[in-house]
Amino acid sequence: SSQLWVRPIITCAINFQIPTLVSPVFQLGRCRSVKEFEKLNRIGEGTYGIVYRARDTQTDEIVALKKVRMDKEKDGIPISSLREITLLLRLRHPNIVELKEVVVGNHLESIFLVMGYCEQDLASLLENMPTPFSEAQVKCIMLQVLRGLQYLHRNFIIHRDLKVSNLLMTDKGCVKTADFGLARAYGVPVKPMTPKVVTLWYRAPELLLGTTTQTTSIDMWAVGCILAELLAHKPLLPGTSEIHQIDLIVQLLGTPSENIWPGFSKLPLAGQYSLRKQPYNNLKHKFPWLSEAGLRLLNFLFMYDPKKRATAGDCLESSYFKEKPLPCEPELMPTFPHHRNKRAAPAVMEGQSKRCKP
Template identity: 95%
Template sequence: MGDTESESEQIRLKCIRKDGFFTVPPEHRLGRCRSVKEFEKLNRIGEGTYGIVYRARDTLTDEIVALKKVRMDKEKDGVPISSLREITLLLRLRHPNIVELKEVVVGTHLESIFLVMGYCEQDLASLLENMPTPFSEAQVKCIVLQVLRGLQYLHQNFIIHRDLKVSNLLMTDKGCVKTADFGLARAYSIPMKPMTPKVVTLWYRAPELLLGTSTQTTSIDMWAMGCILAELLAHKPLLPGTSEIHQVDLIVQLLGTPSENIWPGFSRLPLVGQYSLRKQPYNNLKHKFPWLSEAGLRLLNFLFMYDPKKRATARDGLDSSYFKEKPLPCEPELMPTFPHHRNKRAILATSEGQSKRCKP
């Protein structure tokens, strides 16, 4: 009976160099990876682009970590390419404002793979939904500076995140903000190779993506950064489109109608002919943020340049005089602490606003 059980539990893999299969000895099943059984799942805290995320305790060290289960829904031949990309990228990245991949652990089945990430107590989407009073301008500056530092590091390492939004920004109880969820991120090379334009959650999607460009640069992250800065300042999403057509219209209403004059190459974008753009000659950012300083408006306008080549870089953002004028950015350690909403939330309960924010 015992022999039959061990036979059924054996893992057999196909040989690459010759025909046939080989059996993996029990002691080699996990390779060098630890077992997920060494982690106690405490509660579900969210769902990334490619997997469910749990708050968990490492039973060996007692450390609280985030445990992200890799989605294998449609995979027959190993790990999804998106997850391999995320693992490969995160293993390369070490920066205080980028979420840390500590290790990869495995379950009893070949398709059970988990990423062990550094744990952050909050995500900004949950905070924005639940905060009794909005972030002050000094706190907004503190958050945005940290995101820009993480972005500068990514872009210097030739990585585009491609899904920046408030729900992918995490914050520790010590006020440290980290960019997370690299399921759509790509390493890029020069010259740029074509990439699918169906990336970046709609509300944060740059106009060149909406108009079908196949050339993606770090400027798509910078447009999303502008949307995040505006959302933190206004205490609500800036461009909450319900469809791609609506999203383009909201952008035009806010910034005016693009043209060849301000955006060379605009008329040659693949989907331009599919949109009937309203004639709107004005930039309305100043009307949207009448209380914002000249330096703040300059930064927003720089991040919202239609022409990706003229759009602010992360370095430009960090150098902005907006962060050098009063109110000055507060120090991360002085950021307020908040109740841990994600840990109290029922497993499937998410507020309508947050679920909309997270939709691609």
């Protein structure tokens, strides 16, 4: 049966990639059948699969059921899904979405990830909430994102696709980072990786200029974009193309140079762009009401030189989170109508939101 087939395949794949991280769910017994879950409604559809809200009929728990997309696969489970499974199996943190188990359907290509369910995603909230998040609420959200990210980076994992639509929130105000389809484990020395990662609006300048050396700093640039978006109530750098994205960054932060970014001129695509001459950093003009500590944090996250960019640990120690208005407690975050829970909710294609350009 498919239950018997999928378990050893996944186990072998995980053993091959990360031998010490095999979950007992794949070592003991068979994978459960998806028939043990009642699908309530479809809540999203992304590059790597359709996501349903579902009820576990054995426990009555509401979960997110993510069907692994197999449309173009002839040789088994997509590598993106194997990477997501292997990474999520090793991750257990309050601010990281939980992979509970893998279940299967009647056919070899029917594989589902059972994830912890969160009532909201931040992209939908930002588009539908009647009033923007307060600064205290923004700080509460960002502290949780940073704690989850610090945990990831300490475990040598780069997310590589941080954006507001990949941040989920429960009705108890707990924020969880989700969608690990592009995430990678890294080591020393750092191996080359493709620069075509991270949604355009959140993509670091070194990626735009073709670097193949990726570190946790690319996640931290995205964190700066998310923080600025939450504070400004709109995306900070909504580029329509890679060259437009670079131009928006230069308009905001000034023209990069070897003085502030050693190695800049040697990046693969640096010679292909004619950057405007803009000597000023305009973050203070963009956020005239933000405190000095807040501006310092943003500037630290938006350092051109990836080696000088803030780490998640640096951010968590920032005085910005220790000054008034202080971060509110997660349980005091406002609750919202469950847009994702409507049985007739239309599928939302990842990347089609106004805030999630490819």
